[in-house]
Each structure stands twice: as structure tokens, then as C-alpha cells.
Amino acid sequence: MKMRSLLFVPADRPERYLRAAQSGADAIIIDLEDSVSPANKQAGRESVADFLQTASETPVIVRVNPLDSGETAADLAAILPQPPDAVMLPKAEGAASVQRLVHLMDGAQMPVIPIGTETPAAIFELGTYRDVKTPMIGLTWGAEDLPAAIGATSAREPDGKYTPPIETARSLILFAAHAAGVPAIETVYPDIRDLEGLAAYAARGRRDGFSGMMAIHPAQVDVINHAFTSTQEEVARARAIIDAFEQNPGAGTLQLDGRMIDRPHLLQARRLLGES
Numbered sequence: 001m002k003m004r005s006l007l008f009v010p011a012d013r014p015e016r017y018l019r020a021a022q023s024g025a026d027a028i029i030i031d032l033e034d035s036v037s038p039a040n041k042q043a044g045r046e047s048v049a050d051f052l053q054t055a056s057e058t059p060v061i062v063r064v065n066p067l068d069s070g071e072t073a074a075d076l077a078a079i080l081p082q083p084p085d086a087v088m089l090p091k092a093e094g095a096a097s098v099q100r101l102v103h104l105m106d107g108a109q110m111p112v113i114p115i116g117t118e119t120p121a122a123i124f125e126l127g128t129y130r131d132v133k134t135p136m137i138g139l140t141w142g143a144e145d146l147p148a149a150i151g152a153t154s155a156r157e158p159d160g161k162y163t164p165p166i167e168t169a170r171s172l173i174l175f176a177a178h179a180a181g182v183p184a185i186e187t188v189y190p191d192i193r194d195l196e197g198l199a200a201y202a203a204r205g206r207r208d209g210f211s212g213m214m215a216i217h218p219a220q221v222d223v224i225n226h227a228f229t230s231t232q233e234e235v236a237r238a239r240a241i242i243d244a245f246e247q248n249p250g251a252g253t254l255q256l257d258g259r260m261i262d263r264p265h266l267l268q269a270r271r272l273l274g275e276s
Contacts (some may be wrong), residue, residue: 001059001086003183003212005026005027005214006026006029006185006211007020008028008029008031012040013231017030017097025221028059031063032044032071033066041065041074045074048079049078063088064079066090066091067089072104073104080110081246087112087113090113093121094122094129095131096128110133111134111137112136113138114139117172118141120149126173127171129179139183140186141173142238143156152165160197183210188213188216195220205227210226235273237269238270
């Protein structure tokens with residue numbers, strides 16, 4: 001599943017599902033958690049279940065409620081008869097949370113995307129995701145729940161940058177995803193009107209090693225897709241690096257266009273082109 005852009009849509013707004021699926025997003029996340037009030041949870045489940053009965057060319061991920069909410073089993077009961085392409089698990093606390101989710105799914109091997117930084121305990125479990133046996137197709141994070149959980153007054157500095165504790169969580173989720181061998185998915189950019197700021201944020205995410213990003217409005221999708229799509233120049237240089245090492249198989253270091261390249265450059269080039 002390509003995951004440059006993952007667009008959220010509230011489960012209790014079924015009239016938005018089709019628009020989200022046609023937005024150009026690589027996948028949509030139908031949300032049964034934060035964007036749905038307790039009074040509307042059941043209606044949201046019914047709408048999701050109905051939508052899953054229809055064919056969708058755009059992959060569908062369902063974000064269920066947290067394991068300690070008392071709502072997760074009902075969420076799964078609604079979606080398992082016609083399962084989505086993946087389940088997103090909020091407030092996950094490492095491999096043990098994924099195992100609990102699988103147990104609730106009665107062993108169903110539905111792919112999972114944990115949100116791994118929303119509680120203080122979750123931070124200390126990030127290294128365990130590499131031990132998950134259930135198919136895990138990504139790992140992502142959030143910048144809103146953790147500050148509330150630790151009593152922080154804000155997740156951001158006055159200039160918009162993350163505060164040191166939140167930046168640490170972002171870095172750790174990136175390392176945890178790569179250690180587990182799954183895509184690292186950048187969190188949302190909350191200002192839907194600031195597309196210039198979004199572009200800069202998404203570009204920073206790709207620079208740092210994230211493979212894609214979540215979105216909260218269809219207007220953000222094209223900007224995110226552009227940021228996480230390799231340019232022709234990047235593809236051409238990656239091919240040139242690979243060619244250079246294929247022509248010199250015993251070399252550890254080479255010169256290309258006046259610059260030194262070595263094995264880490266070869267690894268990056270192969271990753272960019274999707275080669276093993």
C-alpha cells in the first residue's frame with residue numbers, strides 16, 4: 001500500500017467518505033476515535049460497516065478507539081465482517097498493545113498501524129515494535145495527547161517548532177519505525193489554511209526519514225503527495241549511484257560528479273528506487 005498521504009474523515013460523517021476517497025490521498029482513515037462524540041460512536045460504526053461493503057479503489061484504514069476505552073471490541077465487531085485494509089490503533093503502548101488488539105480480533109491478521117507516542121508509558125515501549133509478528137504496515141505519532149498527559153502547557157514554541165519533549169517523541173517514533181522495518185508516518189499539520197507551512201513541514205518530514213504523512217483536510221493532500229514524491233533529479237542521481245557501484249563492485253568509496261559516495265549513499269539510492 002502506497003502511503004504518502006493518509007486522509008482522516010470522521011466516521012459519523014459518511015457524506016464525506018466518497019469525497020475523501022476521491023481526494024487523491026493514497027489511503028483514507030475513517031476515524032472512530034477523537035473526531036466522533038460518545039453519543040455518535042454507534043452511528044459511526046454503522047456507517048463504516050456500510051461503507052466497507054462497497055468497493056473502494058482507495059485503501060481504507062479504520063482508526064478504532066483505544067484499548068482502555070471500552071469501545072474497541074464494538075468497533076472491531078462492526079468492521080471485521082468486511083475488514084478494511086488496515087486498523088489504526090491509538091494510544092498504543094508497544095508490542096503488547098498490538099497483541100491485545102489481535103486478541104480482540106480473534107486472531108484475524110489485519111494489518112495494523114499503531115500511534116505510538118500518545119502516553120508517557122508508550123515512549124518506553126517504542127523499541128518493542130520490532131518484535132511484533134502481526135503485519136504492521138506503518139508506525140505513526142501524535143503531538144496533541146502527549147502534552148496533555150504530561151501536564152505540558154503546549155506542544156510548540158512561539159515560532160511553531162515543537163518543544164524539546166515533543167521533538168524527542170517525534171525522533172523516537174522515526175527510529176522505532178525504521179528499527180521495525182516499517183514506514184514512519186508523520187503526524188498531521190493542524191492549520192488547514194497554511195499550505196505554505198504544510199509544504200515546509202512535509203518537506204522536513206521527508207528529509208528526516210518519514211515516508212508519508214497524515215492529513216485532516218482534502219486541501220492538504222496534493223501538498224503532501226508532492227512533498228513525498230521523488231523528483232526526476234533525485235531518481236536520476238539514485239540510478240547513477242547504483243550504476244556506479246555495479247560497474248565497480250569491489251569499491252567501498254567512489255567519486256560521482258566530483259563528490260565522494262560510499263555504501264550509505266548506495267543504500268539510500270536503493271531505498272529511493274524501491275530496491276532491496
